Amino acid sequence: GAVVSQHPSWVICKSGTSVKIECRSLDFQATTMFWYRQFPKQSLMLMATSNEGSKATYEQGVEKDKFLINHASLTLSTLTVTSAHPEDSSFYICSAGEWDTDEQFFGPGTRLTVL
């Protein structure tokens, strides 16, 4: 089956620094990638949708200047949390879909802790 990886699996950073999370589709070309955020004991909330080679579409209330998304190739998307603050601490999950399938394939998630 289709495999999506995320790196790192967990990261701890100081307040004010930036953190980059990578999402890779290992065995298929992902025309669309999605970034979700999950707070403890809550559901997943979509942050943004990105299509290869174009700007990401952010959900209402998500700061695009804070959460930078780059989808430079069909197998890689990155999420950069800029000037991270403790309230950005969360579980970030990416998923990837391809144009001819009807489902997304999820990465294992990245736990971000901002001190």
Add this chain to the structure above:
Amino acid sequence: AQSVTQPDIHITVSEGASLELRCNYSYGATPYLFWYVQSPGQGLQLLLKYFSGDTLVQGIKGFEAEFKRSQSSFNLRKPSVHWSDAAEYFCAVGSGTYKYIFGTGTRLKVLA
């Protein structure tokens, strides 16, 4: 508006008992429906999915779900729960190129 509702936040069952987790959706088009399971600190694991055809869908780990268009429901069932089934369960609607909408989740506790 598109939405997914999981009415039960918590469910507790005894090991060996049957299980049904409810999911109702509101979606403009023909929905693609999914059930995922998530253990603490882990990612999502797909249990089963419905795209079209037979409305009773078989999944992994002995789970099944039935799509009922008239009731806008996609309930998850298992005839005999195992202690290892304790986890969070999410129902979702979406597609490969369109965002998923997740329900709020149902936390399953299994009593020995």
